[in-house]
Amino acid sequence: MADVVVRDLRVPARRGQLSLQKFARRKSTIAFLMALPLIVIIACLVIYPAFYSIHLATLNKSMTKFVGFGNFEFLFRRSTFWMVVEQSLLFAITAVIFKAVVGFIVAHFVHNLPAQGQRKWRGMLLIPWVIPPAMSTLAWLWLFDPSYSAFNWVFAHLGISPVAWLGNPYWARFCVILVNVWVGSPFFMIMYLAALKSVPEQLHEAAAIDGANWLQKIWYINLPMMRNIIQITALFSLIVTFANFDIVKILTNGGPVDQTHVFATWAFTLAIWGNDIPLGASVSLFMAPILAIAAFFILRNVRRRGNEA
């Protein structure tokens, strides 16, 4: 056996064989092969569907013929569509603003605590983020139940009349935003806390000597130095909140009277339950431009952070 191996090595291989072996051993080839599964997954399950979705949006309901912009024209004429646009934007922007504010405030309070205690509080405050949103939305659904709402029970004892949490369109929208904020604030808190910790304590001391009180310290030092993280987190959250499905689906299923539908849930309803896949695809495509703009800004901010560091 050894003889054979030795002899093989000593015999010069044919030119073609040698270069094939060399090619296989080249760093860039190995690297490419390592990255191949990733590329395959992204190509087949992300890029292809994304483009296919555009194609689907141009078909008629039974997907037999090409109707070009027909689906889009149909949508533009439906008032429900414009409600969905307005609601999606409303939820996303309002929820992100509140999440950022709550996260900012809570992060500062936690940062104020002595170091050992921070861990416990941080642990408790992150729980809404850890629980699967579908599960926690069920809890909120139960809390908002028309007959058994625990909140209404408390209101009754305080002499306040019961609220039709999910039955009234305005309250329903409030509830969707509330649950969104509940689920997402911990994420903001954690990010902001990490950013707060990277602000050197000496800057606060210098500001104290310069005459700043706690509010001025936050405004003049913390806020500007956290600006990058604030922007990146907000943009991330905007994308995620904008495309959110679970919360609306479970809490209100788009109701009452389609007043809480967002792109994701309405596309689902149209495509799966209404059996109109092209229409559903058209609806979900409307998310693309907003997502693209947000993605652009994120990329720019991330690059800028990389250069600053």
Added chain:
Amino acid sequence: MTTATAQATAGQLGGVRYGSISRGRRRALFWSYFFLILFVIFFLTPPVYMFITSLKSSAEISAATNPWWVYHPTLANYIDLLTQNQFLIFFRNSAIVSICVVSITMVVSIFAAFALARMRFWGSATLATGVFLTYLIPESLLFIPLFKTFAYIHDKTGIELINHWWVLIILYPTLTVPFATWLMIGYFSSIPKELDEAALIDGAGYIQMLMRIFIPVAIPGIIAAMIFTFTVSWANFLYPLAFTTSADQLVLPVGIVTTLIRGDVYAWGQIMTGALLGAAPPLIIYAFLMDYYISGLTAGATKG
């Protein structure tokens, strides 16, 4: 050497008040705790309420007594759910899907991250950015074309891809691999290049470098990525809702929502129990591995 300081002391009649600066800090601490308690109440009310409800019999629930207190605690809901086959099937499906997805994701993302972080090849920079961007394409955009694609494949080849829970194993990696890769790229990039060079001189090939050096050093990042992948797989709702319909094919989140709500009758005791049990695995992982969890979150966005 010493200047006359009589004038300094003459003006003071009273003594010094010690601790007023630390008293100010203590006041700040009091308010911090006060508001934090309020926020904790806000954040923990739903899970606590889930727990309270899960201990109630349906009789007690419909009796509409104090919803915030259990008068006759019972484990009936838990026993029902855990002995009924259905719930256990959901749990099993979820568990298998999640574990498989974690394995696939980690293998794909570690290799890809190593390639992108360490080895320059044509298009690697674009690919890295592309990975980051795919994370931003939401599932609510992709599920429709994927649904149609799977239906099409069924028509053409007879392979049934809809309504099987294992289809999710193919689908979930889209959501988990981009972020996990990005996370690993961050961790791998922070390993000093001198380690590579020392290993190369010692005669290691690339695979060996990956196995013996990078993976051991980046274990915290790997754990964080695994936790993230597991949590996302476990909690996913949209894909299973769209792609699985028969009761025995459902995963936990969808199972709880759909089967326990029959028409207009909501078995809330069971629903809350199911929801709590469904939330348990991520919560347990979180309780034990909180630091990895958090480092995964912050590393993702701050490592740029």
Added chain:
Amino acid sequence: MAQVALRKIVKTFDRTPAVQGIDLDISDREFIVLVGPSGCGKSTTLRMIAGLEEATSGEIYIGDQLVNDVPPKDRDIAMVFQNYALYPHMTVFENMSFGLRLKKFPKPEIRERVQAAARILDITDLLDRRPKQLSGGQRQRVAMGRAIVRNPKVFLFDEPLSNLDAKLRVQMRTEIKKIHQTVTTTTVYVTHDQVEAMTLADRVVIMNGGRIDQIGTPHEVYHSPQTQFVAGFIGSPTMNFLPCRLVQNGSGLTVRLSDWLSFPVPSSREARYRPRVGHELIFGLRPEHFREGRGEVPPGSAAFEARLDVVEPMGMETMVYFVVDGVEVCGRVDPVAAGNVGEPMRLIADLNQMHLIDPRTELVI
């Protein structure tokens, strides 16, 4: 401008005492340097004057005001930190004007003050830059500018030059001294570098283990140290310490260092040392007071020969080392006259500069 007074200041962290009783009076416009090894409590003392730490007991006065309860922002002080602590997201101008902007000073006055300070520090062309575009020395100047602009009662410096390279440090030292001549605010300056202390201070406060060992002008602490620590801390290279015995020799006293080396005590010291005859003491003499032994021996000095162990040519002078009973002694000689390693060399010790230290109390006699 104001005086600063510290009375019986004690600071304990958890159960570790960092400062164990400090009494200090600083006159108006004085430049005082707190110097000592790390952990001696000098930074803690400075931070207590600033109000960043609270005194466990004792009183702090700035001007005539008792300031223990007063938070830093109301003490009318300015501080220059070791790491400069410049606000990275503000320009130099904004950094320097921050304190004034907080107090809502009118814009023209802010601009005037900043320009004036920038002129003193020679940073007028940097006003629009950000800290990350500046070098270490420039950042340090901006930090000082921020302090000057406030026109406070007291300047506090916390090891401001430690982060600069050696050459820059020397340069900035001179600048600080010049600035103090222009802006004559009372200054408390903390450093671990005794050269900085000696060159900058009107008076030096040497601290050790949370206590003040000695307060004095640079001349005083150099020539008349009161404790062994001060004697060894001030001066570079450090003073030589040799165990010795004080013996009576005829009508005078002799310091017996070893079998082969004894020095006569100058008559001016006899009265002071007489009570200690027969005791085991520590003999201290600075390297610069061991010189090459050429020519005649001046009064109060003594000549001797020693075999050189190590010779270090420094250019301007040469350090020679010789051993006395196992202790290495350092002397500074003219490079031309330096001997060779292993060979005996004639040296002269200027005993007018000698010190005797009681080993039990570590005090200079």
